[in-house]
Amino acid sequence: MRRLVITALIAVALSTSVALTLAAPPARAGTPTQLTLANDPLWQGDEEAAVAALMRDLGNGPLIDIPPSTSNWYNPVTSAPVTSSEVSTGISELQLEAGTLPYLMTVGSIAIGGAGAIYTGWQVGQFFRRIIGGEGNPAGSSTIYFWPICAGTGITGQCTSTSGGALTGINGGIPMIGNDTSTTFPYLHDGYFLSTANSASSNDRAWCEPTTATGCNTGVFTGAHNALMEGMRDWILSKGVGKEFTNTTSIATQCSSGTTPMPVGTCHALVISPQGLAKILQFQPDTQSGFNGATNQRSEGGWDPSSQTANVQKVRDRCQNSTDHNIQGACMAIRYYIAPSYDPSTGTNPGTGTGTGTSDFPIYFPQPLPGETVTEYAERLRSKKWLGTISITDHDMSTYPSGSAARQQQPGTLLSVSTATDTATLYDTATGSEVPWPTNPPIIPDQTTAVVLDEVPATWTPEPGAGGGINMPTMNLPDCTTPKFPFAFICWAQAVTGWFNVTPDAPDFDFTIPDQTVGGHTYHVGSHYDVDLNVMDGYMSTFRSILSVVIWVGGIYWLAVKLLGFHPGGDPGEAIDEGIEP
């Protein structure tokens, strides 16, 4: 039986070691594998909150400014051209904000060569994909296809008007586009989404079916598309459904106007399923074949996974030269981390290179984490490149009623954030209960605006309760600094054993023999003698080491034989067997 137990213990130990070895994360290969929807680690992760936070920040920011087409891309604060280093930093910060930094391969999500493909967009795509589940392809095949707008090309029931661009009835009567003449576009939570059709040759986000459209011109659907994108953004921000947005230009007008007008029937909408939406938000290719053939964001565009430097340069070039809203959105997101103090909605045009940052980019108070201290919160504020002063004030806890959640908080816990003009409190002063963080959080309007953080005073003793989660109370456990009976005996044992742990020192006998006087005669027998054995230090050190090994072996042997009952003799294997036999 003992043999069985010992064998089982050894087996458990070995299996644990093997399991731990196998569980260790594999080293990342130097060249990342290509991301697909199936193996995308982000898809498997839980970055929804991070992406939502990212989108909230982006969405709450000022409107995207479009610099002149001939602009250079400047740091609006320093008025100097944005450097590659700044771009790289901005991308990294953006990724960090999105919570994807561990997946460095997603750097490749910033597609350059296509059109408007951006990391942020890819993140949005991931976000959408998580929400809508990636299901519901109406065609049952391709996730993306082109739909003629009211062309009457055999799509009965799905295109009811030749004048309004009202696509209805797709996949069970879910309308995609409402009556454009009413300037209202219902944005549906469970339907399909529209991206606009435009030029086959343009790298704009719009698209026209190249086999039927005789010509498309850039800008035909720009208004509709922008409205769609803005509505999409609002939808993301609110996490809501059924978002509506307006557009002042009818689709019909858009189709039939422009530099190269075309009939409504030849103007196509790019209809995409949720998968397609995720896809289109990942990249915007130049060609339909590229669109259909792309499986991930890296397969399109000019991203070079092997050269980060080249990619950064491409991003910068793209941001400098493009007027595409999507690209500018990405640039704004990146630039936010380069120059967060710049407010393009009211500041000078960064494209001119004269931006001085006189009107700064607003920084939004981040939502406090549960039980977050003012110190921790201040660090997060600093991470947003906010440079203002922080005033920490002790809250008068008596303002909260006894037993309330506020009075259960630990000292140092953040209770409210405020500027001179704006305040957000975490607990209701009257009831002491938690207050939901506002959808539109307070703004720190300037990079140097002073902030006041209200905290639980250090002298406050939290009331028992659920506030702040499980509280580990302070216990005066025994220790050797204030020895208490009977625990101090352990301290004594420790002290006594410590007496013998001394540094070896060679004996040194230093003595003096005085002269001896016998019968009036003095004999000089010597004066001073110093016998120091340190000349033997080297040898004695080796000797002590050998002794130490012998002592350790003897100690273990003694433990096994005398204390644990092993009885060696002959073959060591037999000794073990004898030891474990009853």
Added chain:
Amino acid sequence: MLNSILDIFVRGMVALVNAVLGAFATAINAVMAILPSMPNLPSLPTPFVTAESWVAWFFPVGTVIDVLGTVLALWLVWNVIAIALRWGKGISA
């Protein structure tokens, strides 16, 4: 409504756990408060320390102490484990 009920339940459970922990801490602190203090050991005379160093030069006294401490600790651990092994008939009494 369900969220509210769950929230109340969770809060109640957390409050209960906190109350138990608080009571436990209070009891520990009370016991520790009434235990008498023990004096610290005196320091060794310097000549004795010198003599120890000399002895240690000839023989690794500290190693002996370490081995004895380790053997004692392992022996105690084994005795604790042996209780479970005897209970499980893994070893005989």
